[in-house]
Amino acid sequence: MTDFSIIKKLFHLTESSGFTASEMNVVKNIFGELPQVFVDYYTELGKIQDLNHTQDLLIVPERFQYYTHKDYLIFYSENQKACVWGIRKEDLSKADPPVYMSEDEKNWNLETETLSGFFTAMAFLQAGFALQFPANTFYELEQEELNFIRANFKNKGCSFKQWLGGISFYGNYDDDVIVLQDTNQLFYAANTKEHFIALDKVLSKLGVEL
Numbered sequence: 001m002t003d004f005s006i007i008k009k010l011f012h013l014t015e016s017s018g019f020t021a022s023e024m025n026v027v028k029n030i031f032g033e034l035p036q037v038f039v040d041y042y043t044e045l046g047k048i049q050d051l052n053h054t055q056d057l058l059i060v061p062e063r064f065q066y067y068t069h070k071d072y073l074i075f076y077s078e079n080q081k082a083c084v085w086g087i088r089k090e091d092l093s094k095a096d097p098p099v100y101m102s103e104d105e106k107n108w109n110l111e112t113e114t115l116s117g118f119f120t121a122m123a124f125l126q127a128g129f130a131l132q133f134p135a136n137t138f139y140e141l142e143q144e145e146l147n148f149i150r151a152n153f154k155n156k157g158c159s160f161k162q163w164l165g166g167i168s169f170y171g172n173y174d175d176d177v178i179v180l181q182d183t184n185q186l187f188y189a190a191n192t193k194e195h196f197i198a199l200d201k202v203l204s205k206l207g208v209e210l
Contacts, residue, residue: 002040002096002116006156007123009174011051011131012191018043019061026061031073035087036095037115038075051123054130055079069105076122083163085111085118101162111162121158124169127189128179133196134189139207141184148206149186153178171199178203 007013019042027042028034042061045051052058057077059067067074072086083103091097099118100108112118128134141149149170156169156177165182176190176199188203190196 001044002037004041004045004119006120006174007045007051010123010127010177010191011048012175013045013048013051016044017048018046023061027064030064030068031089031092033092035092035097035115037119038087041115041119050130051126054126055128056122056126072100072102072105072108074105076118078163087115101160109162111160112158117158120156121160121167121169124156124158124177125160125167125179127177127191128187129189131175131177131189131191133191133193135187135200135203137187137204137209139186139203139209141186141207143184145206146180146184149178149180149203152202173198 024039024042046058056079059075059077067084069086071089073089073092074084074086076085078084083101084105085099085101087097087099096114096116098110099112099115101111102108112121153170154172156171158169160167167182168180170178170180173190173195175192176195178186178188178199180186186203186207188199190199
């Protein structure tokens with residue numbers, strides 16, 4: 001079973017909420033063999049709304065029929081479908097395949113090296129909007145302020161290569177996140193009041209509020 005403990009700690013998840021084997025058969029009937037990480041995520045975490053549908057959208061089994069593609073299994077969509085994420089059909093036999101992003105479903109570029117890495121990165125991105133204590137504000141930072149973030153907060157160890165020019169994630173607690181876009185924009189959130197206050201005390205003084 002895939003270890004989703006980072007995601008569970010971030011969202012304070014103590015119980016699984018996912019799709020049943022019969023519901024997953026809808027996907028298997030379309031694509032055949034599915035990556036083990038894909039199946040594990042859908043069956044353990046797939047029905048958690050805050051995690052999967054606050055900002056961008058996990059494709060649920062009954063909607064895969066609307067995201068057909070000859071070369072990719074498209075399983076995640078930006079909320080206005082500005083881009084989609086998919087797994088190459090030739091990689092579906094791999095347990096933890098790479099994930100690709102496309103803005104037109106014609107040109108595809110590598111987003112994350114692994115599917116597990118994608119799910120973790122997306123959890124942090126969703127968390128910026130979904131956690132109990134969000135900043136609800138974007139800040140634009142100067143280079144020295146970016147250096148300060150990187151020096152004083154731990155890198156969460158996952159990132160997006162393509163979306164919004166690249167996104168990285170920082171934070172010093174299991175249930176907080178600083179979302180840092182390549183455009184030098186930042187926002188943040190935490191699932192514990194004390195951890196949010198610790199973030200806000202420092203980060204609200206940085207940059208220009210947008």
